[in-house]
Amino acid sequence: MDVELRHLRAFVAVAQNLSFTRAAEQLLITQPALTRTVKQLEAALEVGLLDRDSRHVSLTPVGAEFLERAQQVLLAMDQALASTREQVALRMGFSWLLPDPWAQRTLARYEQLTGSRVSLIRVDDPLAAVVQGHIDVAVVRGPVDGGSPARVVHLFDEARVAVCSVDSALAAADRLRWDEIARWPLVVNTVSGTTGPWSWTDGGGPSEVVETGNFDEWLESVAANRGIGVVPEVAMRRNIHPAVRFVPLTGAPSSPVSIAFLPDHLPRLLRRFAEAAVDSAR
Template sequence: MDVELRHLRAFVAVAQQLSFTRAAEQMLITQPALTRTVKQLEAVLEVSLLDRDSRHVELTAVGAEFLERAQQVLVAVDQALASTRERVTVRMGFSWLLPDPWAQGTLTRFERATGSRVSLVRVDDPLVGVVQGRIDVAVVRGPVDGGSPARVVHLFDEVRVAVCSADSDLADAEQVRWDEVGRWPLVVNTVSGTTGPWSWTGGGRPTEVVETHNFDEWLESVAANRGIGVVPEVAMRRNIHPAVRFIPLIGAPSSPVSIAFLPDRLPRLMRRFVEAAVDSARDRG
């Protein structure tokens, strides 16, 4: 049997604690398992590294010398792993306008905690991008099909607003009710939009729909007065187009925001990313 890192880590833990009980607690393993691992190391080396009886544990002379070398090896390995991990980039996909300040908070938290970087990738359908492996994690707005293999974590809900052309007869309105939206043609992004005829469960469902296939097509269609749109209010804060106007929308259901990822893709980093995303969502209130 060859010496493995688990043998060195077990021995160093016991040598530092001078206790199998405390070392086992530190390593989150059982004491019998830790004892077997240390005995395996001594058997491979054919030396006694520790003197132990029922009341105490001490290093032998050989054990004290070996401890120094083992610690050097573990430090070098940990440094090599950390250096490699810092080069890992997590690809975060989004279809349009990331929620703020959630996005900025999440990226800052994650990068400070892991040393890894996040690259932002604009894709028309982020959920499909995750499943196909083109991105590692996706910001998804709206409900998610339960048949997707991706794991979905809901973060928060966004308020919806109406958006229309500056030439629309709605442009000067102070507000519009959700059940009034159907009076105008509804411009819908069929790929990544958050609002469509399916969003109405009661009255007021739009009867005329203008279909587009990405955010830019949707925006230019609204600006050209082909109909009105409904979007999360983040768009209102970004001055997305000089030829559109935003109108407060009364009685509209909120729009969910989630992140989606494949559980077996970068599991350690995804766990840290989810933690950062949830913490930032909590700060958002």
């Protein structure tokens, strides 16, 4: 029988605790399973490592010497794994401004828990990039098509604000009602935008729509006074363009924020990332 790391970890836990009960609790396994694992190690080495009776556990002389070497092996393996994990970067895609402070908290929490890094990648269509394997996890705003193979985890909802050119008649307004949006041409990012004709289920949306294919085109079109836009309010906290102004909206539906990833891709890392993302959203 080959000696595996699980055999070494089981023996070291018992040797350090001098108790099968405490070692089993530490390793989160049953005591009979732990006993079998240690016996397998002794059988493979053809030597007794532990003396045990009904109330006491102690190391044999050979066991004491083997303990030191087993600890060195496990330490070297843990160091090798930690070094490798530090070089693994989880690719997180986003189409434009990340929600704050959620993004900063999530990255810090995930990197602290795993020792891995997060690489930030801007893409026009994050959900498609996940499905195509260009990124590992996507930050997605707005509703997600139920036919996507990606797993979607809803995090929170963002409030919306209107944005217009400094030359627009709307620039001097104190606020705007959601039902007034239809009076203005609406500039829409058809790839990753959060607001478009689909946002009005009753057909009460704007009659004139200016379509763009990404965030930069959308922003420059608004700045050029081709129409107004509607975005999550995080944009108000960023100086995204000197030629636009933000107008608070009342009565606007909120915009969902989610993360999306393929269920079978990097399951350990993405599970930890999802946990960090959900915790940071609370």
